[in-house]
Amino acid sequence: MIPAQFDYVRPTTVEEAVQALRDGGDDAKLLAGGQSLLPVLRLRMADPSLIIDLGGIAELKGLREEGNEVVVGAMTSHHDVARDDTLRQHVALIQEATKTVADPQVRHRGTLGGALAHADPAGDLAAPALALDAQFVIAGPNGTRTVAAADFFEDYFTTAIGEGELLTEIRFPKFTGWGARYEKFNRVAQAWSIVAVAATVKVEGGTISEARIGLTNMAGTPVRARAVESALVGQSASEENVRKAAQAAAEGTSPTADADAGSDYREHLARVLTGRAVLAAAG
C-alpha cells in the first residue's frame, strides 16, 4: 500500500492553489480530506505527478450565514458539518446525510467539498446538494464562477469543475422549518450506499406544501425525483398518499447492476426508500 512517487505542495491561499494547478498541468491532483484519493493512490489506481494539498488554506474552512444562505467552505470536515447548529436549523438535510458517511474517522478527515468534487455516484452528499439547489463556487485562473447543483454533476466522477479550477464553497439556500431525512441503504454501516434517498419537505397544517427529493446511486449523477415531488404537493402526509407518490421514484433513473444489486432491485429500493424518507421527513 505504497503510492507511486509524486511531488507535493501545500498552498496557503486559493490564489496559490490555482497557481499550483496551472504549474502542475494535466497531471496534478487536489488533495482535500484524502478519504477517496489516498486509497486510490495507495492501490496505485492513479499516479499523479503532483499533489496539491488544500489542507493549509484557512479560507476554505468553516461555515457562515449570508442572508438567505448558509455558506460552507469546501474544506469543512464532515464532522463539523454534522454538528453545526446553523445547518441543523436551516439545512437539516445535508446534515442528516453527512451523519451517515462511513465512520467517525472518515468523517473527521473527509470534507464536504472533497466528497462533492469527487462525485462518486454512491457518495451520500451529492443527492442532498441537488435536492437543496446548492450553488457551487468554483475558483480558477479567471476568478470565480458559480454553478447550480443541477449543472454541477455531469457524469460518473465528473463535475463542472474545469481544468485549473477548484471548488471553494457550497452555498445552501435556507430551508428553515422543513423536515429532512436521508434514508440510506447499504450492507454494512461503513459501506457506500447501494441506494439512498434524500428528502426534505415542508408540511403546513398536515399538508405537504413543498418537497425536494434527491436519489443517490440511481444513475451516474444524483437524480431529482421530480415526479414524486409534484405528486406529493398538496397531499396530506399520510402513509398511503406518500407511498403512492413514491411509486414514481425510479422514473428517469438509470441505475447500474452489480453484485450488491440488480437495476430492478435498485429501482424497487428507490421507491421503498423514498416513501420511508418522505414519511420520516414529514413526521
Next chain:
Amino acid sequence: MTTTENPSTPAPEIGRDRRRKEDRRLITGRTRWVDNQALTGLLHLSVVRSPFAHANIKGIDTSAAKQVPGVVAVYSAADIGADQVQLPCAWPITKDMKSPQRPALAGSRVNFAGEGVAVVVARSAAIAKDAAELVEVDYEELEPVLDMEEALKDGATLVHPEIGTNANAQWVFDSGEAGSGGDVAEALKKAESDDDQIVVRRRFRQQRLVPVFMEPRSTVVDPNSEQLTMWSSTQVPHILKTMLALTLGLPEHKIRVIAPDVGGGFGGKIAVAPEEVLTLLVARKLGKPVKWTETRSESLLTAHHGRDQVQELAMSVTKDGQITGLDVKLIADMGAYLGLVGPGVPILGAFMFNAIYKIPAYRFDCTNVFTTKTLTDAYRGAGRPEATFGIERLMDEAALELGMEPLEFREKNWIKHEEFPYTTVSTLTYDTGNYEAATEQAKQMFDYDGLRREQQERRRRGDVKQLGIGISTFTEMCGLAPSRVLGSLDYGAGGWETASIRMQPTGKAEVVVGVSPHGQGHETAFSQIVADQLGVPFDDVEILHGDTQSSYKGLDTYGSRSLAVGGIAVVKAAEKVIEKAKPIAAHMLEASEGDLEFSGGKFTVKGTDKGVGIQDIALAVFAAHDYPEGIEPDIDAHATFDPENFSFPHGTHLCAVEVDTETGFVSLYKYVCVDDVGNVINPLIVEGQVHGGLAQGIAQALYEEAAYDDQGTLLSGTLVDYTLPTAADLISFDTANTTTASTTNPLGVKGVGEAGTIASTPAVVNSVLDAIRHLGVKDIDMPTTPYRVWTAIQSASGHAGRADEADVASPGAGLGSTASDISKGDTQGGHL
C-alpha cells in the same frame, strides 16, 4: 526461612475477571510487530504477482526494474531455486492423495491470480514496489478452473495436468464398516419404503471466506546471526522452524523462529507461506537481512482462504422424530495447491456432522478438488463450522417436514446428560455435557416462548418487518491433541504441548510455553493458573512464548488447544516444581517429607505452624549453601502433556432477526448463547472469545464472501468489497455459561476459541429463513445479503428477480469505479 503464625490462603486466581496484562502494550501500539523490526542494512522485498488465474509464463523481463535506483536485485523463480521448492502439506489424508508441487514462486505456470512470479529486492519498500510495477511478464492464458463440480467431470480442464485429475483425494467414513453403527444406504432405502419414515435431502453451499486478521503478514530474515533468525507473524513458530529445515534441507539447530506479538490469525497464519521461504532464500543469497510485509489486498488475495464446500445431505427420520440415518457427501475446494493442513480441514467435519445427536447409521464421503483459486486451509473452526452448519440447517428442515417444533426435534435426538460418557457413531467419546441445562437457560434468557408469540402476531398483522427465530445446538471437538488419534488420521505431527517453569532467585516465575498466542490472552490466563498452582502472586509470573530459542519445544496455537493442552502442561510443570521443592523444604524445616503439605504457596509441617514459602525455596536453591545430599539445587521443571481425548464444548445459541420484507435487509434482533466450555479460568477472556467468535460466525451468515468472476479474478480484493461487519452492524450479545467440567484434564477445561464461530452461523441463517418461510422462501445461499433475501421473496411470490446481476464488485466504493476512470490500463504485475 519464614515461620507463619497465621497462614492465610490468597483468593484463587482461577475464575477471576482479570483484565488482560498484555493489553496495555497491544492496544496502545507500544509493542514490536514483525514489521517494526529495523535491522541495520535491511532490504525490502516485493512480490510480482500474476493477474491471471491460469497461465503459462512465456518470459519475464526484469531489465527495466533492475534499472531503478535503489534496486538491489530482481529474481524470477529459477534465479533463487524457488521453483524447485515443495512447500509442505503436513496432512496427507489418504495414501493415494494427489499432491501437486507447490513452489515458492511459479516457474512455468501460474495456477491462481495472485501467485508470485518474481521478487524485487530494494533499499526501501517503496522502491521495491515501484520496481515491481516495471517487471514485464509474458503470459499465455489458460482456461481457468472455477467450479468444483465441473472440475470433477470427465474432460474438465486440469489445474495441474501432470497429476492427471482435479481430484485431490476422497475420504470416507462409514459407520457400518467401522462397526460404530449401521449401514446408511440401507437405512435410507428402508426409510424410503417405510410409511412411518421420511427422507429429507438438502444441498447447502458453504461460501468461501477470508480470515482477515488485523495485522497483515510480515517476515524478516537475518541470515547473519549464528542461527539464521526469522521473525514472522505466524501462529506456528515451532512448526515453521521444523518445516523450513525439512523443506529447504537446512539444519534445524541453525534456525531460530520468533513470533513476537502477532495481531490475530484465526487459522490464517497456520502456514509455511511462500513469502516466508522467499524472504529466507533471498536473505541467504544476498547475505543481508530482508523484510517482506504484505498489503491488505495481497493478504485478501493470497493468504489462504477458508470454507468453500458443496454439501449434499440426506437424513432419514421416523415420523415421530427419531433420526435413523445420516448421509453426508461433500465436495471441498482446495484451491490451486494444498496448504499446510488444507486437505484435512473438511475431514474434521466427519466427526462433527453427527453433532450432539444419537444417529444409528452414518456415512461421510468427502472429495477434495483443485481449482485455479487461492488455496484454502484452516479458518476459525476448520471443518467444524461447515459440519455444524450442515447438520443444524438440516435439523430445522427435517423438523419442518415433520411438522415438529425444531427445538423439540433436537431434544428428541440429542444425547441426554446421564448418558455421558457417550461414544458417537463417528467413534469419538464425549466425556461430559448437559445439553438440557444449556438449552433451558438459553430459552429463559431469550424468552423463547414470548418471541414465538411475537412472531405469530407479526405474521398475523402482515408486518413489513417479520421476525425469525433460529436455533443452533452445537458441540465441537477441540483442544487438538491427542497425538495417537491425530496419528490415526495421518496428521503430520503430534498434539502434545509443553511448558517450563524457571524459578528466579527473587521468587518470580518465568513460564515458558510452547503454544503461541496471537490475541487470546494466554499471558493473563496462564499467569492465573501458575499463581494458583504455586501460590505466588499473579504479578510475579511472566509468560514467555513465541521464540524457539527460549520456547524450544511446542506445537503452537490453533484448534482451541492452548488452554486444554498447553494450560495443562503448565499445571504439570508446576506440579513438578512443587515435587522438586519438597525435599528442600523438608531439609529447611528439619522435617520429613511425609509430614509436609503444600498449600497457598507454602510447605507446612502438618500440625505445626512451621512453614516455608516456594519463593523462599527458590532463593535457597539459588544460594545453594545448604541443601540435601543427592539432589540437584534446582526446582525448575519442564513438562509435556498429551491428553487422551479432545475436549467437547457445547452450547445452545438462539438468534432472532428482523427481516425487512420490502428491502430484504436482515437486522439482528436478539442473540443469546449459553456455552458450556467447562471450568472457566478467566470469565472476561471467555466472554471476549465468544463475542469475537459470534461476530465472525454471524458475518459468514450475513456479510462475508470471497467471490470470483468468470475469469478467476477475486472480486473482493479490498475491504471495501469484502464486507466485514463492525460493532455498528451487530447487537449486544447475551452470553452465559453452564459448567460441566471436562473429565479429561485436571483443570476440567474445554476450548472456547472457536465455539462462537462454529455455533452461530446456522442459528442466524435458520432465523432468516424462519422469518420469511411463510412467504414461500425455502433456502437462501450465504451470505444472506439484502439482494438475495429480496430476490428469494420475489421468486417465491412469482416475481422475477436478479435478472441482471452483474458479476462485478460494487462500483461506488470510490475505488472500483475510480479504477477504470483513472487507471492507465496496464495490468502487468497487478496493482497491490
